[in-house]
Amino acid sequence: MTLRRSVPAVVLTAMVLGVGTASARAATTDFVARYDFDGGRSGAIVDESGNGHVLGQVSSGGGAVRVVAHRSGQALRFPAKCGLKDQSKCPHIALQSPSTASLNPGTRPLAFGASVLLAESQTTKGQNIVQKGYSATSSQWKMQIDGEAGQPSCVLVGARPGIKMVRSSVSVTDGHWHTLQCLRRGTQFTIVVDGVVRGNRTISAELAISNELPLSIGGKGAFRDNDQFQGILDDVWVRVG
Template sequence: MSFRRPVVSAIVAGTFICIFHGPAVAHPQTETRPADAVVAAHAAAARAAGIGAGRIVALYAFDGGRSSLIADDSGNGHTLRLVAGNGGRVLAVQHGSGGAVRFPAKCTTGACPHAALQSPSAANLNPGTQPISYGAMVLLSRGQTSKGQNIIQKGYSATSSQYKLQVDGAAGRASCVLVGARPGIRLVTSSIAVADGSWHTIECRRRAGSLSVLVDGVVRGNRAISQRLSVSNNRPLSLGGKGAYSDNDQFQGILDNVWVRIG
């Protein structure tokens, strides 16, 4: 059986709106790919929330059944490649009518497997001081939490500017990070947990002088940041961990519909 699944959400006049995509039902001549539906849904939700659509610069719907060499569904060519250590793998799994990817499970002894999906740096992945939103659908159980798990990352906090989405601590709360050219980590953490064995849509949103974290379309944390904070680096876009080495902040759940929107 096929199920539609939520990809983005918005709050409009106090109403929670979930936008879905699933099997196309239009006449074959007008049928669109699932990834096209994801792009359209993001644009519609952004307009509904009054934040402007911007431009999706990277999008991964994971509907091709691949766990490496994953095409960028935005059409911008940011193909993901697997980087792994100690036998780490990323597995293609079913999610509703499409696909998703599962990262290595929790490991606390011996030489643990590590894996991430990376695309080389590109100018259009660097927002500078522009508005940026980035997020993903996440499935993580309570038993798979750790001190920190990276979902989306570009750049490093200590050696370059950075934007990052992560799940923190045993409680499994989502947090968003921005680091500019000058030292100093700007972090906002969700007031609720996402590690409960259910799918959640998480979004980090930078607009002017604020950074927010949204869970299932609801703002769950917000903080002020400098409008001059600029993120621009030559580091790869990395999903599921910051690399393949032992201290890579390994994500230990399932990801779907990962996206970055700038503008």
């Protein structure tokens, strides 16, 4: 838990989530998918939730992830920022698992999160951490870090057009580890950084998310404009209901 949290942030956490911080953590133990990456990257990456959402790799341009130490386990380092003018020649990689009904929340409560480390020098116009679906062609839920400011944001897109975004008021691109959570409960859509609510907005309770696209981590695919994540990633999880 961060020591920089203010009293208003604590109050807002209780107001938005309806529970204290400890209860909020306990509420995310019933995972639909969870990846701690402690098994490395050889072959398929196991879903630690036991629900079988095994991750495979899609890549181009020599894109690969590298295992690095994190706490008592491991994390995955994604390709660094590429300076080539022709982005199709840059390394691209995403970790993906096929769509299942359990990953489509509809209008139910939804929470997803990750631990990230991203240096200021590695910021780009768009880096996707975890998502399911595309904003332009289907419904979507997504966590991302966009722009030089390095402020993470959460995105929901329903069956009807219209992107609903909540952006963190603080940056996380300082070369240190940060935990990020996106929470949707009823009409409340919230982003939590290091245990502190850093953004909240109201959305329609009828906003529904369901698509046949894969769960994707580290980018939306392996193509040229895949919004490649370019830091280190660990402890990715999804909870529905």
